[in-house]
Amino acid sequence: MNLFNIIKNEQKYWLVDQVKRDSVVKGEYKDQLEQLLPEWKQENVDYLSLVIDESFHNWLVSKGFHQVSTTVEYKxxxxxxxxxxxxxxxxxxxxxxxxxxxxxxxxxxxxxxxxxxxxxxxxxxxxxxxxxxxxxxxxxxxxxxxxxxxxxxxxxxxxxxxxxxxxxxxxxxxxxxxxxxxxxxxxxxxxxxxxxxxxxxxxxxxxxxxxxxxxxxxxxxxxxxxxxxxxxxxxxx
CATH class of the missing domain: 3.40.630.30 (Gcn5-related N-acetyltransferase (GNAT))
Structure with a gap:
């Protein structure tokens, strides 16, 4: 199951956006990111930008991420x-x-x-x-x-x-x-x-x-x- 939408811009950046699904637990999102990060590093892309629920904050910081901002979504x-x-x-x-x-x-x-x-x-x-x-x-x-x-x-x-x-x-x-x-x-x-x-x-x-x-x-x-x-x-x- 695809839990993230990913836009890749050659060696410049990856834009990764969480797809929220009610049936998915936090561990599954972490597992997919754990698989994604080595690929990003290996391809030597400048940076990866991630939009995700802030409940992952402490775990992301431990992985080397820093928070840029908070976004709000309207529907x-x-x-x-x-x-x-x-x-x-x-x-x-x-x-x-x-x-x-x-x-x-x-x-x-x-x-x-x-x-x-x-x-x-x-x-x-x-x-x-x-x-x-x-x-x-x-x-x-x-x-x-x-x-x-x-x-x-x-x-x-x-x-x-x-x-x-x-x-x-x-x-x-x-x-x-x-x-x-x-x-x-x-x-x-x-x-x-x-x-x-x-x-x-x-x-x-x-x-x-x-x-x-x-x-x-x-x-x-x-x-x-x-x-x-x-x-x-x-x-x-």
Whole structure:
């Protein structure tokens, strides 16, 4: 039984996310991680990032992990979705109106000053899109405009190992459009885009300190679902 979703980015990093199952005891999760760690070390990948229930904290520290942050997850069924703001327009990167480099620059603007602690450098972000979303990654990359101004981006997809769990690989608003209700409006559109991908429910996560993003979740009908720790271990020199 697969108890973790794993995204591998060549020699740079592994992203490992716990799949919580009611029938599985803690020892089984530990056993799978015990098998995974030697493989990660042997392949000499820079670091491994792990998202898992914080009840594993002491055991993980004993294995060389350190806690980076705590994330909270919110959940919503993708039915009876809220009305969207008709003044906001959106396009996918695959439409060709802007290029990959422009999208990377827009991501840079959205991540600047953000409370999201998991933001990547622009070049790493662009490289990770194909490896984590597949060859059609541009179909998932959306950007938003209002009065012809670029205001934000979102990247909806179906979670690995599921058929109908909607996630946002990234969601952000440019600094000059923050605190104007734009994040809530873009998030409403993102929920509709997930529904178009045939997701039946949505899981959104953010750092526990990102009160503004948590408020967006609540305003759009999401309820607190789970809390996990984000841990990291790096190769020793």
């Amino acid at each position: 919503r069924k993708l039915s009876a979705l809220p009305e969207i703001n008709n003044e906001i327009r959106w396009h996918s990167l695959s439409e060709g109106w802007i290029g990959d480099a422009d999208y990377g620059n827009l991501y840079d603007r959205c991540s600047s000053g953000s409370a999201n602690k998991s933001s990547q450098a622009k070049d790493q972000f662009l490289l990770s899109l194909e490896s984590e979303l597949g060859v059609e990654w541009r179909n998932h990359c959306f950007y938003f405009t209002k009065n012809e101004a670029l205001i934000g981006i979102c990247i909806p997809h179906i979670e690995m190992g599921t058929e109908n769990e909607g996630r946002l690989f990234y969601f952000g608003v440019v600094p000059e459009w923050r605190k104007k209700g734009i994040g809530t409006e873009i998030h409403k559109i993102a929920l509709r885009l997930l529904h178009q991908l045939e997701a039946t429910y949505y899981i959104g996560s953010t750092d526990i300190s990102n009160v503004h993003m948590a408020q967006i979740f609540k305003q759009n009908g999401c309820v607190l679902h789970d809390r996990k720790g984000q841990y990291r271990i790096a190769q020793t020199p």
